[in-house]
Amino acid sequence: MTEITRDLISDVEQFYFREARMLDNRxxxxxxxxxxxxxxxxxPVRYIPQPDPKKKETEAFLGVEQELSxxxxPDFRKENFFILSLRAMRAFKLNSWTDNPPARTRRFISNVEVLPTDQEGCYEAYSNTMIYYSRHQKDNHTFTAQRKDLLRLEKGELKIAKREVIIDWNIITGPSLSIFY
Amino acid sequence: MPMDLPLSQLVSDDGSHVHRKIFTDPALYELEKQHIFSKTWIYMGHESQIPKVGDFITSFIAETPVIVSRAGDKEIYVTINSCSHRGVPVCRADQGNTRRFICPYHNWTFNNKGDLVSIPQERKVCNKPEKAELGLKRVPRVETYRGLIYACMDENVEPLTDYLGGMAWYLDCFFDRFDGGIEVIGSPHKWTINCNWKLPVENHLGDIGHGPYLHGSILQGTPQVQELEDTGLNVVPKPGHGLSVRLMPEGTPDEMCMFGMDGVAGMDPEVNQYLRESHKKVTERLGEVRSRLKPLCYSVFPNLSFLWPNMTLRTSHPRGPGQIEYWSWFVIEKNAPEHIKEKLKIHYTMMFGPGGLLEGEDAEAWSQQFSGSNIDYADDRTYYYGLGLGEEESHPEIPGKVGSCFNEHYAREFYLQWRQRLEQGIQETSKLEIK
Structure with missing residues (x-):
């Protein structure tokens, strides 16, 4: 098991801040x-289940997991590198009408927590994201979510091997969940 | 009339001109709720979502919240989700299984049929309330077609199969295609779009014309687009309902006729194999003509749509003239292998649902259309729905009126149906007032 040092936590934070800057800069x-x-x-979808009487008085009664697809x-999104690439590449086409004009976004990443895993060079990381999203003249929304990542060191560089985005809406009231979280 | 224009000026007699106000006017929206959503069959969900006694889902008839539940007699009941005592919702979940719906305010308790079973406070009063009269209000008509659950607030509505008419032949293409039937998996994806409720419906009735343009960044130049132009037909099996299909010529090899699955999913070898296998039984179940039919998109009046290639059912629930809550489900052959379900599920969410690549573009167009419809100065410029006017005719192989893939008769018939139902409703109401 890899030791979690202050340097590592700082590296992960810097990695997330750099990622957020990249995404906000498109x-x-x-x-x-x-x-x-x-x-x-x-x-995943965040739906409202019927409370399970068998779980009452325990923390499982309010467990977030039971609200997720x-x-x-079907999740809202379940994607591999190919689908992510398609999204990334498409934004730069003239006729990509959801990105043209592009949204103005500002990401705030907080609550970074880094945990060890069994695999060498792999870390579990939790973080919260708040994304201010503004499109056209005044189509303004705020997304919030928890991110559960599996980070892996590849040639000494941190990379995202897995990301689960737990959004905080039941009915999605923003124009699109197509963005990168 | 709350509007200063008669309905005949909102939709022209041939349906080719539609006034912008029908997408924006609050008074018209009230009439739509009264004379369309309260009078026609409205889709609630699929039987596979509530297979067991006690299972329920929540849904809407326009803005009216309902509970759709499977009671002890195995029948489906649709009741208004509002306590008879003080109006509080008695069900707060999207789906689940329960024997009782309990109002949080005073604990009035109802069973899955909506019958009131207990009033805690009645133990201290002498005049016992008549519980039989205090159940949840029931939507009087509930019928299913091939597992599709429909409800209607009008007791005197025609039977569902009559209402669907020729649309049933096309619905069967998917909903009766497989020996074990189909299933809806998971709770619906729900999101709001700032558009009028009719627009997503109109799109799924047969708007092939937007594909290579609005979705150009993905679809432009693909073989699917060419195939649609070559073999695509817009069909109106009964005014109000509509669909787009590709009818492949006789003798087309099976692999070109399979399932109506397009694009990325069909390129996957395992999915391709599944489609080939599944196609073998189609002629036997549906006949030779429908084995060459590759449907693309359907809408059933007033607000259900089905998108075949990405296997999603969807309803456009109005929230005023300028907003909808759009609900979308993933549907698949019940007996399909799990790995195929997994792959096709991803094919759905990649393109459709609130995070879908194509869906986002549609929502963009629909919401921008709502902005455009609000320009009063342009009220003299009606929207043009005249493409292919009068060119639709009956077809030797498939039922309904059939036009080319860019013929907009699907929309003309939809808006004429809309106009006719409002005119009829207004006329009936005024008769009642005179009495």
Missing amino acids: EFQQWLRLVTTDVEYRV QGLE
Whole structure:
């Protein structure tokens, strides 16, 4: 198990801040270099289940997991490197009407927590993201989500091998969940 | 009339001109709720979502919240989600299984049929309330077609199969295609779009014309687009309903007729194999003509749509004239292998649903169209729906009126149906007032 040092935590934070700056600057092609080619990128649905009486009085009663799509249930997004690339590349086409004109975004990353895993050079990392999203003249929205990442060191550089984005909406009231979180 | 224009000026007699106000006017929206959503069959969900006794989902008829539940007698009941006592919703979940719906305010308790079973406070009063009269309000008509659950607030509505008419022949192409039937997996994806509810429906009725342009960054120059131009037809099986299909010529090899699956998913060898296998039984189940039919998109009046290639059912729930709550489900052959379900599920979410690449572009167009419809100064410029006017005719092989893939008769018939139902509703209401 890899030891979690203050340097490592600082590296992960800097990695996330750099990632956020890239995405806000619309450098999506460069962003693709921050993910592994076997990346698993997932945005589950956050639905409202009927409370389970068997779980009452326990923390499982309010467990977030039971609100998320699982198994064969369709997530909002479940993507590999190919689909992420398609999104990244498409934004730069003249006739990509959801990106032209592009959204103005500002990402705020906080609550970074780095945890060890069994695999050498792999870390689990939690972070919160708040994304201010503004499109056209005044189509303004704020997305918030928790990110659960698996980060992997490849040739000494941190990369995202897995990302799960737990959004905080039941009904999506923003114009699109197509952005990179 | 709350509007200063008669309905005949909002939709021209041939349907080729549609006034901008029909997408924006609040008074018209009230009439739509009264004379369309309260009078026609509205899609609630699929039977596979509530297979067991006690299963329920929540849904809407326009803005009216309902509970759709499977009661002890195995029947489906649709009840208004509002307590008879003080109006509080008795169900707060999207889906689940329960024996009782309990109002949080005073604990009035209802069973899955909506019958009131207990009032805690009645133990201290002498005049016992008549519980049989205090159940949740029930939507009087519930019927299913091939697992599609429909409800109607009008007790005297025609049977669902009559309402669907010739659309049933086309619905069967998917909903009766497989021996084990189809299933809806998971709770619906839900998101709001700032557009009028009719626009997404119109799009799925047969708007092939937008594909290579609005979706140009993905679809332009693909073989699917060419195939649509070569073999695509817009069909109106009954005024109000509509669909787009590709009818492949006789003798077309099976691999060109499979399932109507397009693009990336069909390129996957495992999916391709599945489609080939599944196609073998189609002629037997649906006949030779439908084995060459590759449907693309459907809409059933007023607000259900189905997008075949990405296997998604969707409803456009109005929230005023300028907003919808769009709900979208993934549907698939029930007996398909798990790895195929997994792959096709990703094919759905990659393109459709709130994070879908194509869906985002559609939502963009629909919401921008709403802005355009609000320009009062342009009210004298009606929207033109005249492409292919009068060119649609009956077809030797498939039912309904059939036009070329860019013929807009699907929209003309939809808006004429809309106008006719409002005119009829207004007329009936005024008769009631005179009495």
